[in-house]
Amino acid sequence: MSGEAIRFEGATRRLDGFEAVFDLSVAAGTWLGIIGPSGAGKSTLLDMAAGFSDLDAGRVAMFGADMAGIAPADRPLAMVFQENNLFPGLDAFRNAALGLTPRLRLSAAERAEVADMLERVGLADKAGRRPHELSGGERGRVALARAFLSRRPILALDEPFAALGPALRAEMLALLADLRVSGSGEGTPRTILMVTHHPEDAVAHADRIAFVENGRVALEGPAHTLLSQRNDARLDRYLGPGRGET
Numbered sequence: 001m002s003g004e005a006i007r008f009e010g011a012t013r014r015l016d017g018f019e020a021v022f023d024l025s026v027a028a029g030t031w032l033g034i035i036g037p038s039g040a041g042k043s044t045l046l047d048m049a050a051g052f053s054d055l056d057a058g059r060v061a062m063f064g065a066d067m068a069g070i071a072p073a074d075r076p077l078a079m080v081f082q083e084n085n086l087f088p089g090l091d092a093f094r095n096a097a098l099g100l101t102p103r104l105r106l107s108a109a110e111r112a113e114v115a116d117m118l119e120r121v122g123l124a125d126k127a128g129r130r131p132h133e134l135s136g137g138e139r140g141r142v143a144l145a146r147a148f149l150s151r152r153p154i155l156a157l158d159e160p161f162a163a164l165g166p167a168l169r170a171e172m173l174a175l176l177a178d179l180r181v182s183g184s185g186e187g188t189p190r191t192i193l194m195v196t197h198h199p200e201d202a203v204a205h206a207d208r209i210a211f212v213e214n215g216r217v218a219l220e221g222p223a224h225t226l227l228s229q230r231n232d233a234r235l236d237r238y239l240g241p242g243r244g245e246t
């Protein structure tokens with residue numbers, strides 16, 4: 001899939017004294033890291049893309065189609081939250097399978113597809129466990145399996161691995177990088193919008209980085225150069241002294 005995966009055009013949300021107005025274009029197949037201070041509007045950006053509430057002005061388009069009035073479930077986007085949003089009463093297999101179909105009865109082919117995805121995320125032997133019987137990293141794996149099974153071309157991740165330690169976070173990011181290519185069917189990598197509080201994670205994995213500040217995309221550019229330019233006072237303030245100079 002080529003072209004533009006998502007475009008924000010003056011996409012506006014007003015919340016109790018806070019106004020976010022986003023203009024941003026993300027090419028299909030891009031991994032975009034979204035960074036910025038707390039309260040800058042990063043989650044609001046993903047929320048606008050997911051369509052959980054209406055815009056106050058402007059528009060969001062995906063693959064050229066205006067998303068106004070399109071329910072979250074009907075958008076070509078899957079969302080992964082930090083809490084993973086797994087159903088506590090369902091085992092890992094069922095939770096993952098919900099990405100494929102809301103039905104509980106699966107065909108043999110569907111069962112095989114879910115089993116294959118659980119294998120890929122390293123949970124083949126834990127398919128029967130419910131979320132509370134899994135570690136944080138394992139729950140994250142189930143959430144990723146569900147997102148990839150949904151076959152939606154855009155994945156939006158809001159601090160998905162924030163609760164994990166550095167080594168496990170690195171492991172999960174590597175898994176995401178692998179699934180993004182190998183788990184995409186036709187060979188086109190998924191487009192990823194990933195909010196992170198770890199700029200180094202964005203540099204390590206993302207193609208591009210958007211720096212969000214005060215409800216705007218203040219800077220957007222290639223991951224490897226955006227943070228090292230250090231010619232922007234707002235970015236300097238966010239990164240702190242001595243960061244991003246590599």
Ligand SMILES: Nc1ncnc2c1ncn2[C@@H]1O[C@H](COP(=O)(O)OP(=O)(O)OP(=O)(O)O)[C@@H](O)[C@H]1O
Pocket residue numbers: 015016018036037038039040041042043044045
């Ligand atoms: N439902 C809401 N009602 C009113 N204000 C809200 C609501 N949700 C978020 N806000 C405000 O909107 C602003 C942006 O919030 P948002 O969660 O998008 O920031 P963020 O960059 O994701 O922050 P963090 O990094 O801390 O998660 C904040 O000032 C927040 O207090």
